[in-house]
Amino acid sequence: MKIVFIVMRFGKDGLSTNILELTRGLINKGHDIHIITSGFKSIGTTNTVFFEELKSEFNALGVHLHYFKEPTGNPLKKTLLSLASLTRISRLLMTLNADVIHCHSPNLTFIPWILKRKYVSTVHADTITPNARYKHPTLLIAVSQGSKEFTEKVMHSPPKTIRMVYHGISDRFAQPISKDSINQLKLDHNIPTDKLIVGFVGRISEMKGTDVLVEAIGSFLSPEIRSNMHLVLLGDYLNKDKEKWLDDMLLEQQLKDKVTIVSFQDPKPFYQLFDVFVLPSRSDTFGLVAVEAMMSGCCTIRANSNGAYDQIDDGVNGMIFKMEDAAELGQKLEQVLLDENLRNTFAIRGKEKALKHFTNRQMIDNTLTVYEELMSL
Structure with a gap:
């Protein structure tokens, strides 16, 4: 079938990762993918390697990329660009005449709605609010129980239109790398080789809870544990102000020498470098990085934002703490950092659950079921 994705922009985030994996799986099953987008946008960094690699992957897969200009500038310019983009996207949808949109x-759902086309939409964020540009899709994909509840309560989505499809990830995360490779990775990034490593993957910002993690380590770990651990933040700053924001926190908590910051890149080898992975996010629809860590065999602790209880059975294959509760996070961190057997148990069981429930194969098959239902309506 011919499938068109409409994406406002690609950033260094889980949305880009999810769309790439979905695209790869659909193309491998013989489907024709077109993507309508304003392009690739770097936030808070001039490093464009991620976007160059993403675009190269799309091109290698044979994806048809169609561009429009994202509306920016003063109100008049933004209005004119919005009209031009609306026209461009509408003409593309009519010309492509896809089986599935x-x-x-x-905020682009109003375009297929205006054209009176059936379409699917996925809930990728729990920060949107009802507005004139958002129109309820024919079928809506929720990626976690929390995102389903969000769409019903906040976006007022008709429950009968909602279908649950968990995000999936490549099973490459399950493939181990050698201890020599891990040690070399540590040396390459000046990460101590004699400390327990606590890791975070994501944008450095309040939304992702970076401050909660720093406070948990600085204020709620015992001095003995703190002296035997090191924090690695794999990600870019949301904006330049966040660099000072983080520096000030690290100074206040006396952690400047306990943290290594690595610009965002393929996280796979880092998950196996981490002894414990933490997702302290205040806002998620699923929390893709937590599943990546679990499948990589890394003991995982995460906040109870959306996706937490779909992914982790608390105390069985990982741990869940109350969002923004640095004291509880500190207590759980100390527990696993002190107990190697517990860390290993969570790592093994977490990997088993990720491989059972959150693979690309399952995501692709379940997404195609939604597409087939759409085409039958």
Whole structure:
């Protein structure tokens, strides 16, 4: 089938990762993928390697990329660009005449709605609010129980239109790398080789809870544990102000020498470098990085934002703490850092659950079931 994705922009985030994996799986099953987008946008960094690699992957897969200009500037310019983009996207949808339209950006859902086309949309964020540009899709994909509840309560989505499809990840995360490779990775990034490593993957910002993690380590770990651990933040700053924001926190908590910051890149080898992975996010629809860590065999602790209880059975294959509760996070961190057997148990069981429930194969098959239902309506 011919499938069109509508994506406002690609950033260094889980949305880009999810769309790439979905695209790869659909193309491998013989489907034709077109993506309508304004392009690739770097936030808070001039490092464009991620976007160059993403675009190269799309091109290698044979994806048809169609561009429009994202509306920016003063109100008049923004209005004119919005009209031009609306015209461009509408003409593309009519010309392509796809079997399935899948809108990944909520504020662009009004375009297939205006054209009176059936379409699917996915809930990729729990920060959107009802507005004139958002129109309820024919079928809506929720990626966690929490995102389903969000769409019903906040976006007022008709429950009968909602289908649950968990995000999936490549089973490459399950493939181990050698201890020599891990040690070399540590040396390459000046990460101590004699400390327990606590890791975080994501944008450095309040939304992702970076401050909660820093406070948990600085204020709620015992001095003995703190002296035997090191924090690695794999990600870019949301904006330049966040660099000072983080520096000030690290100075206040006396952690400047306990943290290594690595610009975002393929996280796979880092998950196996971490002894414990923490996702302290205040806002998620699923929390893809937690599943990546679990499948990589890394003991995982995460906040109870959306996706937590779909992924982790608390105390069985990982740990869940109350969002923003640095004291509880500190207590759980100390527990696993002190107990190697517990860390290993959570790592083994977490990997088993990730491989059972959150693979690309399952995501692709379940997404195709939604597409087939759409085409039958």
